[in-house]
Amino acid sequence: MVSAGLADALAQGLVTGGIIAAGALGLSLVYSIAGVPNFAHGDMITVGAYLVLALNNPGELALVPNLVALPFAVAAVVGIGVAGAFGSAYEFAVFRRFRGKDADLITMVIVSLGLALILRNLVLFLVGSKNVTYDTPSGVNLNVDLYLTGNGLAVELTRRVRGSLQTIDAWGYGWPALVAVVALAVLAGYAVYRWRRGDAGFDEVHFVDPRIWGVAGFAVAFAALAFALRGGALDAANAAYSTRVGVSRKYGLILAVMLATMFCINYVLKRTKTGRAMRATADDQSLARIRGVDIDRVQLVVWVLAAVLAAVAGALLGWYSSSLNPNMGFSLLLPVFAAVIVGGIDSPYGAALGGLLVGVSMDVGVYLLPTEFATYRTAIAFVILVVVLLVKPEGLWGDA
């Protein structure tokens, strides 16, 4: 009997972590550049998710006109764009005014709280409190079963068709092949890391961090080697250890979207003039102003980006969990804050990594704890938050 184990929890955690990372990326931009500890960020996630829903499946919503029903992908792109317009509205209607009055940190916290109340109840007002879902094509769910046998590692691809499990494909790796795959992939990753590390200097910033290059090189080499060295099917009847990992196209797409989003943000921050202005503003606002940076414009871009990222997280979360409700974003606020603080509030890269860390810890933690603790998933994020605040308040990657 194969059952889901630690590997499956890890895969789930990566997807959760990707979603949290999108939210955390936006929150950390607002936190470091606009200087607002934005308690409305969770509700910006909700608003983004529902904007996509209004275009994709408007029949579910009470007070929203039933105009168009776009396919999910199109609706997501358009909805996320509209969310960006909402972001500029938050900046113009609220935060620019308070910045003009030199509001202190506590005032900003409470203002964002007021905005959070408005947004959450706007959603509640327009759509009611029932759970709704996106109208998406049903995905294909595969199980990857791994067996550790005396002769090596056996892999089986299975899938559930009308209640019964069917084996699609099966192959295996002998012990030498397995060792070769892992060793060569690690070697390839390290080689890529060394190669990319060389050309950094004081005036030359890495577009992509060499460590990320290394991880990417490892992943590509691992996949290629695993494909090239696969052998015939092994007998898995007397496996010493077996585990099942559930995968689907949905998970892959969510991770791909996340990687693309992070790449785009990286591009904006490092290769565009606005991005340079944003980083300068985060560093020292008055110095940036003296050097001719248009602070108002930078802040506008930041709020639009934050709302877009929040909407990405919201749409992905609604798709991943197949349900939307007006509290979905607020209940994600704590993990998102944890991710930002774990990463160090000044560092968007840290926030993305922190998101992955928090997501993986939440899912793996729930797997490791007894089942009656499953309701305390958020508590795990909170424990991480408090430990980091107490031990290393500047975050794990404070000045990355």
Next chain:
Amino acid sequence: MALSDFLVSLLTVVGIYTLFGLGLNVKYGFTGLVDFGHVLYFMIGAYVTVVVAMPSGAADYAGIGGFALPELLSALPLGGLLGWLVAIAVAMVAAALLSLLVGVPTLRLREDYLAITALGVATILHSVVNDEEWLFNGPFGVREVYQPLSGVFPLSLGGFALNLVVFGLPSVLALGYVAYRVARYVRPISRDAALLTVAGVVLTIAGFGVTTLGGAPLVAAGAAVIAAGVYVVARGVRTAGGFGRPLALFAALVFALWYFVFPAVTDSPAAVVVNLVWLFDPTTGANGAVTYSRFVLLLTGAFVLLAYLWCERTVNSPYGRVLRAIREDEDVPEALGKPTFKYKVHSMMFGSALAAAAGGLWATHIGFIDPGQFTSSITFFAFTAVIIGGTANNKGVILGTAVFWTLRTGTRFLDDYFPAEYATQLAALRVMLIGTLLIVILYYRSEGLLGEQTYDTGIGLGGESSD
């Protein structure tokens, strides 16, 4: 339900949340601690009071508790009340100790970190109370709420006339005193502003009257008339050169119309008398009586008065000066050798204990508690109320809470005129308005209605020190 019953229940709610807000004001207003988890201590207060006072083996209850304090002390005179008071004291101590546990690791953090950590603690402990049935019965809540002296009420002293005089006279005097204070405050208003305000009241009330007749055209027309009324009041505010007097006049007139004039017109002149002697309910029993809900109001009032005096004494003492100094700039009292961290922990414990007392009263008032009553919105409402009234102003907390809950409860009347399926929508709309109000007040009048209060600084006018 008579209007006086409604007024009593509204005043009780206002009193309980005033107590809660005074606790928040100690933390946020005077010490600058942004505790977004304040509702946690309200919840702990309610639960601890209830389970400590509850007899053991209550039906449908699987949690801990059942110490039956009131029964243990029943041999003493007023033992039930005493036992209940001890339960409240236990709840206050429990909340203070819990806030000590929460505060020691978190109070060294920056204010934004403190806000998110406090919100996190409250969220997680709320889900613990909701999910663990062995603790406080989980989502099913507690129905066995001890109500002190509930056997004595309805209280009647004998003849109807005697009751009317003994209980009615204080009620009339209290109303008269409030009317006198409002009149004293409003009197210097200019004639034009007063006329504009009165016209605004007439328009607004007429607009509501038209709206309630129903039908889309009349609702639209009524809304237009209400808007005109609000505009006229705004003109009055501009003419008066300040918003305090016109708005006080507006509120007083609306209250008088709603509470005295309409019952007289739609019901009978007797209804006016019933409303006037609000502390006395002539319809209960043969000779009329003071009902239990009125007793809870008096009890709440006593608690609020004590807490108010206690807070005033604290903030005006040298101790309170240190708290305010911490709020302004923590480095200064630190440099003067004050152990600021200790002061912050004290402030946290003091504020939490007040919130716990409010929780105990809330349980007694409602008679049934479950985790759904203690969501984090309660904290946010208290922040709004404190900011409306004026941060770091104890009188402002009372005024702000009264304004907030009157607006929130008063607009509930509107629900009657809409189909029931829109109840969620209307509730959401109300909270949206609260959020907007919060932002607007912070922008246009960040000091609130009353502004920061003046303190006894310990330095006399001549410059000599008095302590």
